[in-house]
Amino acid sequence: MLEVLAYLFEQFYNADGLPDVSQLAKKLSLAGFEGEDIHDALAWLGELKQLDAAPYRALDGLNLAHRSLLPIELERFSDEAAEFIFALDATKTLTIGERELVLDRVWREPEGEITCERIKLIVLMVIWHKRDALSNLLIEDLLFGRDGAALH
Incomplete structure (x- = not known):
């Protein structure tokens, strides 16, 4: 999963936001990531959205x-x-x-x-x-x- 997060960091860190979940899953799949790693990364992003610092x-x-x-x-x-x-x-x-x-x-x-x-x-x-x-x-x-x- 760290590889997926590294990819997201490289691709989207300076952007205003991430694409919606279904588009993001497709982009990650097309980039060659495995389904389980994509699922784990999307779950991590869900946790990130709920984090209240x-x-x-x-x-x-x-x-x-x-x-x-x-x-x-x-x-x-x-x-x-x-x-x-x-x-x-x-x-x-x-x-x-x-x-x-x-x-x-x-x-x-x-x-x-x-x-x-x-x-x-x-x-x-x-x-x-x-x-x-x-x-x-x-x-x-x-x-x-x-x-x-x-x-x-």
Whole structure:
């Protein structure tokens, strides 16, 4: 699915919006993507549309420099996912509100371990609409990796 999101980022990120779902599904199919990946990406876009970051923006003004994860929170993350969250926090890549929104989204996930790929998808969801230079760089890094290659 990350490949589909990378394609969407390249094709539509600077556009005012995406085509309707049926047109988008056809474009993705014609671009060579598999049905399951298209379905997952369209579901992700549906989640993105429902995401409400407004209540979390109030946290950005607070002086909460660091947030330790509770053991109950940590047990949901794979080791790689926990390292990714710690790196985002240490580098202050996300605002406080964005970080809390990401963690709240994690708790809405079905039971079981949260992988690094899923955390990346949630982070993408949270920052997709910001359209500032730092967010664009993070999106590119999440989708294409440090060497510029699409994630597979």
